[in-house]
Amino acid sequence: MKVIVLQASPNRDGLTAACAAAAVEGARAAGAEVEDVRINDLKIARCNCCGNGWGGCRINHECGGVQDDFQALHQKVNAADALVFVTPVYWGQPSEAAKAFMDRFRRCEATRGDESATAGKYVICVGAAGGSGNGTMTCLGEMERWCQHIRAERWDLIPITRRSRSYKVDTIRKAAEALVRENWK
Numbered sequence: 365m366k367v368i369v370l371q372a373s374p375n376r377d378g379l380t381a382a383c384a385a386a387a388v389e390g391a392r393a394a395g396a397e398v399e400d401v402r403i404n405d406l407k408i409a410r411c412n413c414c415g416n417g418w419g420g421c422r423i424n425h426e427c428g429g430v431q432d433d434f435q436a437l438h439q440k441v442n443a444a445d446a447l448v449f450v451t452p453v454y455w456g457q458p459s460e461a462a463k464a465f466m467d468r469f470r471r472c473e474a475t476r477g478d479e480s481a482t483a484g485k486y487v488i489c490v491g492a493a494g495g496s497g498n499g500t501m502t503c504l505g506e507m508e509r510w511c512q513h514i515r516a517e518r519w520d521l522i523p524i525t526r527r528s529r530s531y532k533v534d535t536i537r538k539a540a541e542a543l544v545r546e547n548w549k
């Protein structure tokens with residue numbers, strides 16, 4: 365089973381990184397092949413909203429509007445059996461890096477309906493709020509909506525704040541481990 369872990373913070377040693385490391389550890393403990401991707405190390409521009417706004421991706425289900433690292437990551441996510449997506453909470457939303465990927469991926473895959481590459485695949489979404497904790501749920505709400513658009517199944521939506529860090533990091537490890545153990549094919 366292939367699991368891809370996406371993390372979308374510029375910090376290499378922050379809360380997001382700790383959550384992603386826990387997910388990698390849990391999925392590997394259950395025997396999965398895991399790839400850990402830092403979206404902030406990639407060049408993923410915002411969606412160009414080509415043409416009249418719908419763009420060629422509505423028909424082609426690939427992004428032809430901006431050539432950058434998105435295309436390779438799109439293929440990697442499509443090839444995975446499950447996804448763990450960890451974002452810091454910025455302004456009560458996923459980070460800008462997370463949103464650029466989410467927007468372009470959604471346009472390519474949501475437009476395939478039930479034929480989406482992520483249809484029926486499990487996703488764990490983590491919203492990591494290191495500040496007040498405000499907006500953790502609105503961030504996860506956006507991620508949940510994204511999962512619905514791309515027809516993915518939500519295995520879990522996990523909020524974590526600096527106060528809950530001591531026990532929630534372990535929850536993320538256990539969630540990833542359970543996802544793999546209970547869905548191993």
Ligand SMILES: Cc1cc2nc3c(=O)[nH]c(=O)nc-3n(C[C@H](O)[C@H](O)[C@H](O)COP(=O)(O)O)c2cc1C
Pocket residue numbers: 373374375377378379380381452453454455456457492493494495496497498499500
């Ligand atoms: C631009 C920006 C906006 C933020 N907005 C929020 C917020 O709405 N709620 C919150 O609890 N923390 C907020 N924070 C704090 C981040 O969630 C916190 O720094 C988090 O730990 C980031 O993850 P990291 O440790 O991986 O960098 C914000 C931080 C930045 C830089």
